[in-house]
Amino acid sequence: MNKSKITIAVDGYAACGKSTLAKALAKVLNYVYVDSGAMYRAVTLYFLDNNIDIQDAQMIDSAIGEIDIHFEIIDGKNHTFLNGKNVEKEIRTLRVSDFVSPVATISAVRRALVKLQQEMGSKGGIAMDGRDIGTVVFKDAELKLFLTASIEERSRRRMLEWESKGMMEGINKEEVAENLKKRDHIDSTRKDSPLCKAEDAIVIDNSNLTPEEQLSYSLDLAKKIIEKKLTGVVKEL
Ligand code: DC
Numbered sequence: 001m002n003k004s005k006i007t008i009a010v011d012g013y014a015a016c017g018k019s020t021l022a023k024a025l026a027k028v029l030n031y032v033y034v035d036s037g038a039m040y041r042a043v044t045l046y047f048l049d050n051n052i053d054i055q056d057a058q059m060i061d062s063a064i065g066e067i068d069i070h071f072e073i074i075d076g077k078n079h080t081f082l083n084g085k086n087v088e089k090e091i092r093t094l095r096v097s098d099f100v101s102p103v104a105t106i107s108a109v110r111r112a113l114v115k116l117q118q119e120m121g122s123k124g125g126i127a128m129d130g131r132d133i134g135t136v137v138f139k140d141a142e143l144k145l146f147l148t149a150s151i152e153e154r155s156r157r158r159m160l161e162w163e164s165k166g167m168m169e170g171i172n173k174e175e176v177a178e179n180l181k182k183r184d185h186i187d188s189t190r191k192d193s194p195l196c197k198a199e200d201a202i203v204i205d206n207s208n209l210t211p212e213e214q215l216s217y218s219l220d221l222a223k224k225i226i227e228k229k230l231t232g233v234v235k236e237l
């Protein structure tokens with residue numbers, strides 16, 4: 001464990017800019033970045049493509065044993081690989097987005113992915129975004145951020161993202177908002193590790209913040225915590 005490196009957990013609602021922030025923090029601090037949502041999406045894609053019945057515990061258990069997920073950086077961007085295939089684009093489609101929250105309620109799936117996430121962060125120096133990072137995966141993370149933004153702003157951002165990737169064909173604004181609301185509801189009300197703010201997390205409502213403003217605020221927090229870790233001197237957060 002590197003003494004100066006901390007663990008950063010970024011949680012929050014769907015399309016709140018969690019990955020934008022976690023990615024930017026990791027880049028500036030030279031940390032590893034992990035998009036835990038991509039892992040749930042990759043499992044969902046596997047379940048859809050292989051007709052896995054999510055009511056069938058045995059089928060789920062054996063499917064989990066057949067899934068290998070890893071990340072690769074290609075041209076500076078994070079790409080998700082499922083059993084050796086680059087699925088970065090496929091896991092972002094509405095087909096996967098519509099089914100990922102039910103899959104993420106399955107405890108066997110969560111157990112397997114949380115174990116993998118904890119292994120990835122065992123040396124510190126990691127920024128991971130998701131729903132249960134500060135409450136379950138890294139309960140002892142030195143910096144926990146909880147992001148939120150209005151549903152209008154989140155839908156607008158998700159639409160712009162999908163438009164820029166040519167993924168809005170046949171999808172309207174209402175469907176985008178509906179998917180976000182439905183996922184937030186399932187994610188916050190599930191029994192196993194529901195989305196909620198960790199007691200010691202700092203809330204950032206970024207409805208009216210630019211990504212740069214949000215990064216600068218969060219980076220300040222991170223630097224103070226790193227300094228405290230190195231020197232023992234506490235500066236007010
Ligand atoms: O971050 P995202 O929107 O790509 O995540 C997709 C889904 O995965 C989200 O709706 C809930 C689930 N998820 C989860 O349950 N726990 C995590 N740590 C990350 C994502």
